[in-house]
Amino acid sequence: MSILTRALLGTTTITILAAPLPALAHASLKVASAPANSTFQAVLRLSHGCDGQPTHTVAVTIPEGFIAVKPMPKAGWTLQTVEAPYAHSYELHGEEVSAGVTEVRWTGGSLPDASPGEFVFHGSVTDFAPGTVLPFKAVQTCADGEVAWTELAAAGQDPHDLPHPAPTLTIAQAGGHDGSSAHDGGSGHDGHGAAAAEAAGPLVIETGWMRQPPPGAKVAGGYMTITNNGQDADRLLGGSVAFAGRVEIHEMAMDKGMMQMREVEGGLEIPAGGTVELKPGSYHVMIMDFTGTPPKAGETVPITLEFEKAGTVATEMAVGSMGANTAPAHGAMHHKAN
Numbered sequence: 054m055s056i057l058t059r060a061l062l063g064t065t066t067i068t069i070l071a072a073p074l075p076a077l078a079h080a081s082l083k084v085a086s087a088p089a090n091s092t093f094q095a096v097l098r099l100s101h102g103c104d105g106q107p108t109h110t111v112a113v114t115i116p117e118g119f120i121a122v123k124p125m126p127k128a129g130w131t132l133q134t135v136e137a138p139y140a141h142s143y144e145l146h147g148e149e150v151s152a153g154v155t156e157v158r159w160t161g162g163s164l165p166d167a168s169p170g171e172f173v174f175h176g177s178v179t180d181f182a183p184g185t186v187l188p189f190k191a192v193q194t195c196a197d198g199e200v201a202w203t204e205l206a207a208a209g210q211d212p213h214d215l216p217h218p219a220p221t222l223t224i225a226q227a228g229g230h231d232g233s234s235a236h237d238g239g240s241g242h243d244g245h246g247a248a249a250a251e252a253a254g255p256l257v258i259e260t261g262w263m264r265q266p267p268p269g270a271k272v273a274g275g276y277m278t279i280t281n282n283g284q285d286a287d288r289l290l291g292g293s294v295a296f297a298g299r300v301e302i303h304e305m306a307m308d309k310g311m312m313q314m315r316e317v318e319g320g321l322e323i324p325a326g327g328t329v330e331l332k333p334g335s336y337h338v339m340i341m342d343f344t345g346t347p348p349k350a351g352e353t354v355p356i357t358l359e360f361e362k363a364g365t366v367a368t369e370m371a372v373g374s375m376g377a378n379t380a381p382a383h384g385a386m387h388h389k390a391n
């Protein structure tokens with residue numbers, strides 16, 4: 054359980070600006086869209102510290118309706134949470150939830166002015182209408198001041214016109230899900246395969262697999278084939294797994310004569326009527342910052358993928374040997390979790 058830090062309540066008010074900001078200052082959520090009634094891994098991205106000073110504290114205010122928040126520890130930082138009653142109560146996994154984490158703070162670290170940083174927390178999106186925008190106000194504190202990403206766009210206003218827009222999460226179409234209560238897209242409960250088909254809409258995800266990570270590894274590639282039977286292109290934006298803090302979409306590409314791995318900017322397009330294969334040496338899901346026990350060959354692990362339109366889609370990866378170059382013979386395709 055997290056440390057409860059009631060002493061911090063009331064100390065969070067904002068907007069002392071010690072120094073002018075550089076032009077590209079920015080704070081945002083890496084994946085900025087999620088369906089109602091889904092679990093969501095929020096990755097807060099800060100493009101740098103304060104102007105000329107490292108950031109030592111990052112505080113995020115959790116909006117009403119984003120519940121059951123669990124922040125991820127970050128190496129070199131101390132995690133603190135404020136818990137408080139929600140304005141409403143919610144049903145989650147058949148239980149009433151009326152209080153929880155309303156603020157998360159990472160303190161005592163050092164995000165250099167020149168460096169971007171990522172701060173991660175999980176939570177459940179409750180029953181919002183598609184198009185709803187949830188603000189996650191974030192404040193960076195440095196030795197001599199703060200940078201407060203807390204401004205909200207008025208109706209019709211472009212948030213890019215604000216000097217310090219709050220990071221936001223926009224509620225996506227839920228892809229035909231009935232949405233009666235929040236559910237956990239990534240925990241691998243039974244009936245998980247059926248749930249994945251339901252949530253995926255026109256997307257079919259097959260032959261998910263990964264290699265057993267070598268001892269001490271902190272990252273691994275994940276591979277799968279994604280077919281889009283719909284009329285509209287979709288984009289694979291990211292995802293989450295239980296054993297790691299971060300999932301990105303990467304590609305291998307030649308850069309200045311060298312094979313390089315890099316993040317796919319804006320997500321990987323899955324064209325309407327098309328199939329995209331994620332495979333070694335090409336596109337892959339990059340599972341990063343291992344936090345739990347890494348999977349072993351022969352196991353099947355759940356992974357939740359985030360698509361721009363289809364939203365959160367639960368699927369699985371069969372785990373092959375360390376040197377495998379293709380999916381294990383009995384892939385995850387027909388696997389039934391139980």
Ligand SMILES: [Cu+2]
Pocket residue numbers: 274303304314315337338339
């Ligand atoms: Cu990669």
